[in-house]
Amino acid sequence: MQDLQTDIAIIGGGIAGLWALNQLRNSGYSAILFEQESLGGYQTIASQGMIHGGVKYALGGSLSGGSEAISAMPDLWRRCLQGEGKVDLRGTRVLSEDFFLWSGASLTSRFTSFFASKMLRGRVEKLQAENYPLPLRDPQFRGQVYRLVDLVLDVPSLVEVLAQRHREAIFKIDWQQAKLERDNGKASLLLPGCRISPECLLLTAGTGNETLIEQLGAPGPAMQRRPLQQVIVKHQYPEVLYAHAMGSNPSPRLTISSHRSSDGQAIWYLGGDLATEGVNDEPAVLIAKAKRELSQLFPWLDFGESQWRTLKIDRAEPKQSNLLKPDQAFVAPVVGLDNVLAAWPTKLTLSPNLADAIETKLAALNIQPRHQPELSLLSDLGRPGFAPAPWDSLFA
Numbered sequence: 047m048q049d050l051q052t053d054i055a056i057i058g059g060g061i062a063g064l065w066a067l068n069q070l071r072n073s074g075y076s077a078i079l080f081e082q083e084s085l086g087g088y089q090t091i092a093s094q095g096m097i098h099g100g101v102k103y104a105l106g107g108s109l110s111g112g113s114e115a116i117s118a119m120p121d122l123w124r125r126c127l128q129g130e131g132k133v134d135l136r137g138t139r140v141l142s143e144d145f146f147l148w149s150g151a152s153l154t155s156r157f158t159s160f161f162a163s164k165m166l167r168g169r170v171e172k173l174q175a176e177n178y179p180l181p182l183r184d185p186q187f188r189g190q191v192y193r194l195v196d197l198v199l200d201v202p203s204l205v206e207v208l209a210q211r212h213r214e215a216i217f218k219i220d221w222q223q224a225k226l227e228r229d230n231g232k233a234s235l236l237l238p239g240c241r242i243s244p245e246c247l248l249l250t251a252g253t254g255n256e257t258l259i260e261q262l263g264a265p266g267p268a269m270q271r272r273p274l275q276q277v278i279v280k281h282q283y284p285e286v287l288y289a290h291a292m293g294s295n296p297s298p299r300l301t302i303s304s305h306r307s308s309d310g311q312a313i314w315y316l317g318g319d320l321a322t323e324g325v326n327d328e329p330a331v332l333i334a335k336a337k338r339e340l341s342q343l344f345p346w347l348d349f350g351e352s353q354w355r356t357l358k359i360d361r362a363e364p365k366q367s368n369l370l371k372p373d374q375a376f377v378a379p380v381v382g383l384d385n386v387l388a389a390w391p392t393k394l395t396l397s398p399n400l401a402d403a404i405e406t407k408l409a410a411l412n413i414q415p416r417h418q419p420e421l422s423l424l425s426d427l428g429r430p431g432f433a434p435a436p437w438d439s440l441f442a
């Protein structure tokens with residue numbers, strides 16, 4: 047049995063684990079990531095790729111500390127995309143530099159005064175009709191369109207870029223042959239022929255954190271799941287749209303992002319209230335609702351032949367009272383263990399925020415870059431592949 051010492055061992059290769067791997071290794075730590083299935087795995091690959099500036103939350107009426115933190119994110123991601131941040135995202139495909147929000151004619155005055163408020167000045171721009179995104183440029187369109195500071199990324203390319211930069215430190219883990227052990231308030235990872243004793247074991251396994259925390263015999267931190275059911279439509283209308291359609295609720299009635307399937311077909315991916323309110327609908331019922339939404343919002347568009355699927359998925363987050371939405375990235379010690387942290391970004395957007403919070407926690411635990419593990423000892427574990435986008439797996 048070989049003993050491998052590393053500064054950090056990360057469990058879970060979604061955005062949280064991959065971003066932390068990049069940032070920590072760039073800061074000089076030795077870090078090794080273990081993924082049980084495929085990189086980008088679960089929530090990350092299912093996300094709409096929007097890097098929010100927080101305006102969506104401000105619509106709910108509260109611009110809390112958390113949504114203030116989020117307002118810095120689009121700029122920070124843009125710097126990383128240019129290779130100027132703590133993590134180098136050069137090579138990631140940007141699907142859109144713009145994100146739009148529109149309200150129907152009856153709600154226009156409410157939005158006009160809200161967006162003119164001091165709080166949102168500089169974050170939202172009211173557009174003239176000639177600057178509307180193409181799907182809304184129709185004489186029948188009634189309402190007002192705004193441009194937000196948000197951007198939209200192609201998530202599969204984001205995952206690939208993050209993984210390629212530190213490929214040598216990413217391994218597949220098979221829990222039939224591996225296990226977590228605790229001894230004297232410290233956790234270690236037992237692999238075939240090798241024990242990994244990290245200064246810090248970082249759990250970034252999304253929904254998987256719950257089981258890992260249980261396996262460590264720890265009572266917390268506790269996790270909550272907020273499920274939703276997204277709708278995916280593969281169609282023949284060629285234009286893209288990245289936008290929130292606002293109705294009478296403070297949350298978007300429909301959030302639309304556009305993608306391409308690997309066979310080159312146009313995809314519109316639909317979230318927002320449709321996905322949260324329809325979470326328990328049978329897929330056929332939800333698809334019928336989605337069709338009604340699209341024909342009410344875009345009576346002038348012809349989507350041609352279309353195929354429909356739904357994707358039911360849990361968002362994993364630290365437990366809140368009343369299943370409320372947390373508004374900040376979360377990292378905290380696993381109760382009763384000195385060297386384990388559990389983390390949930392709560393939003394793709396907040397991954398940089400999470401990685402900064404992890405570095406702060408490491409400093410508080412007095413964990414400095416120290417070990418230089420021989421990664422070749424782990425080469426028998428193999429490397430995980432990449433998760434396919436839902437529009438590829440669900441129409442396969």
Ligand SMILES: Cc1cc2nc3c(=O)[nH]c(=O)nc-3n(C[C@H](O)[C@H](O)[C@H](O)COP(=O)(O)OP(=O)(O)OC[C@H]3O[C@@H](n4cnc5c(N)ncnc54)[C@H](O)[C@@H]3O)c2cc1C
Nearest residue numbers: 058060061062082087089090093094096252254393394395
């Ligand atoms: C439908 C949807 C749309 C969204 N859209 C957006 C958006 O547009 N913008 C935004 O900011 N946020 C969005 N989010 C939220 C965002 O996707 C998540 O907050 C974020 O992806 C969570 O990342 P994660 O790395 O914590 O978890 P995950 O992406 O779920 O990754 C966890 C990884 O851990 C692995 N794993 C699990 N258990 C184990 C184990 N025992 N051992 C090893 N590996 C394990 C999994 O296979 C997976 O690869 C969306 C979420 C959903 C569900």
